[in-house]
Amino acid sequence: MNKKISIEESNMIFGPYDKEQFFHIENSYIYKNLGKNVKITEFILLKQVNSEKKMYIIEAKSSAPNPGNNKSENFDKYIDEISEKLLNSLLLTVATFFERHKDNYYEFPDEFKKVYNYSLKTILLLVINNHKIEWLDPISIALNIKMRNVSRTWPLKVAVINDSIAREKGFIT
């Protein structure tokens, strides 16, 4: 029987996930060996959706700019920060797949090694706790525009959801 794992991030409980389908990249040696300046997301998840497996690179946030707290410079800074984390995580994941970090390749769950192929669908996912659904679209649009070159060169999707959608879709409990 597969072992399950849950983690708390931004006051949300992510999981339980099969341990083999979850890679806590933020706590990995692969990441720690890079030094302090590389910003990265929380974890990577494999998930069976209907008949296909998808890979989610997940960043959790406890808040985001909204009409009550936002100044336009905060919004731009937020988008810059998130996009940098998502891009670094994507690069690190791909580098690991290609065994560019040989010393720590063992950390990668076997399930990831098994399913990885060029057509594995990849989703960069931002989960914002306690954020109204009507405030998600502007963040999603801005993040997608910011990451447009990434999502074109490495075909992938970028999505932004809040805790209630995350719960509905089985990402958090």
Added chain:
Amino acid sequence: MIQSAELKNFGPLRDFKVDRFENINLIIGENSSGKSFLLKALYSAIKSIEDFKRGDDIRNISEILSDRLYWTFQTEKIGDIVSKNADKTSPLTFKIFLDGKEFQYSYGRNTQKSIQNIVNKTIPREGNSIFIPAKEVLTLFNVIIQSREKDKIFGFDDTYLDLVRALRIPVTKGNNYPSFSSSRKVLEDLIGGKVKYDGESGKWQFNKDRMKFSVGATAEGIKKIAIFDTLLGNRYLNKSSVIFIDEPESSLHPDAISKYLDIIFTLAQDGIQFFIASHSYFVVKKLYLIAQKNKINLPVIILNKNSDEYELDNLVNGIPDNTIIRESIRLYKEEIDAIL
């Protein structure tokens, strides 16, 4: 300005009351919920008051109002405007306070054309109010005049006829209100030229970069902006005017919508009152931001096509739950479902 309104059995508006309008008022709701009906009801009343005793017009207020209702709603008899679902004996009643004075009338569903029950305590108005419909009128300018002034047939209602008549007044230079002049500058920058009426040929032309284009070959948005620009330049409007705008978003890019609404805010600060009916997320959002930034009351009336109930809210308190926002959320969820 129109301070308040109370309508009963007025088309889709079975029991409608707003105690306090402000300089900018937003009306939202799905198709067939009564937005344009409400605008036209208010417009026909204020235009009747403005026409009363003007110049050599000897018609009494009842005659003017009956004519207005007939040519604005274009029904066989004005009794047809009375709500279909209303009790047979319940009349249509309409009451507003305009510039602090009462104006009210009522009539039943069998009324052909003459309104007997009318109370007018308003004082004569110098200003001209106007209704800017969703469709532009410049291309159909001569068709509207022909069908209404010569053929006298239904098709283009009074809101169109009044607008083309107002647009026939030539723009004059100098001595305009500063807010009107500055607004015209923004509008002309938006379209990168000027749209002018050529009295000799009876045609509208768009002048840009020293070239003249037929208005028929000009973008819809340019015509829409040009209409507003002309009204601000030909002295038809003054600071006591009430402007009714049906779907300002039609034909306009969101960037132009924002600038258009900024102008409306500038003019509203000078005293002009606006009633805006819209389906647009951008209009709601921009007016919300105007209310927030300037801390002004901006009433929003949310009409419902499936019931007689309506909601009143104020954009200074945030964007209320409404069908436009609900649809944008539904689309967002659909997008997320497709990705995840």
